[in-house]
Amino acid sequence: MSVSTSFIKWTNHIFPQVVHPFNLQNNGRQTYAEWQFAKGEDTVRLFLDRYSLDEMFLHKRVLDMGCGAAGKSLYYVKCGADHVTGVDIVPHYREEALALAKKLSFDGKFTFAVASACALPFADNSFDTIIMNDFMEHVSQPRQALAEARRLLTPEGRIFINFPPYYHPFGAHLSDTINMPWVHLFFREKTLVAAYKDLIRGLPDEAERLQLKIGLDGQGREAFTYINKMTLKKFKSMLQDMGITPQYYREAPLRSYFKLLARTPLLKEMFVKMAVCVIGK
DSSP states (O other): OOHHHHHHHHHTTTSOOOOOHHHHHHTTSOOHHHHHHHTGGGGTGGGTTTSOHHHHHTTOEEEEETOTTSHHHHHHHHTTOSEEEEEESOTTHHHHHHHHHHHTTOGGGEEEEEOOTTSOSOOTTOEEEEEEETOTTTOSOHHHHHHHHHHHEEEEEEEEEEEOOTTSTTTTSOTTTOOOTTHHHHSOHHHHHHHHHHHHTTOTTHHHHHHHHEEEOTTSOEEETTOOOOOHHHHHHHHHHTTOOOSEEEEEESSGGGHHHHTSTTTHHHHEEEEEEEEOO
């Protein structure tokens, strides 16, 4: 084990552990789907200064792209949606999602589809509301996924997007095992991969985490293929290249006392909690 890997592991004794659904599930406290359902309001809170829950969900046909175990999708049913379709590329989330839907008696208003967000099996204009919550930083082809969402959107519908930029303190999405904020700014990806693999060794879901997060990059090296390293700059450039003008856009700071840093060009990528964006057809 390298000195750097050992140091990352040591820092777990210094920084507090972030509450993470993978660990809650391992400890038998909550399933991933149950955790998502409990946190459902958090997925839309940053839109509520402009749009009400009724505007987003009441009597709507909703698509939740990158839904995970779909607990948040079921929260949207609770908010009054006529029907919610959750889409994720991870097959084993389907069983957990359907089990919770049945438990909540929402199974008649919910569908789970295992599919790529870049090529979905739905007709044009199928959905009134499309949610991309913590999705834009994961999808391997964000431009194609956004174009697909616009194809599926009704003429008067809206796409609600929010995501943490890559240089967010936990933008590397390693907080299920690595507690150090901004760890990806200080260590090479090779070191982070080694530390992550060592820290999850022996966990009940070790195989699932490895399959979900680590793959091979273009040079055949192990890398965190679970994320695409989306930044605020990349996202806004993508919208501009696609000729999209948002109906609403803001960058929410990590904390209120970070507002100035979250507006400073050279620092904002590190101090913005979420990019929040709404676009139409």
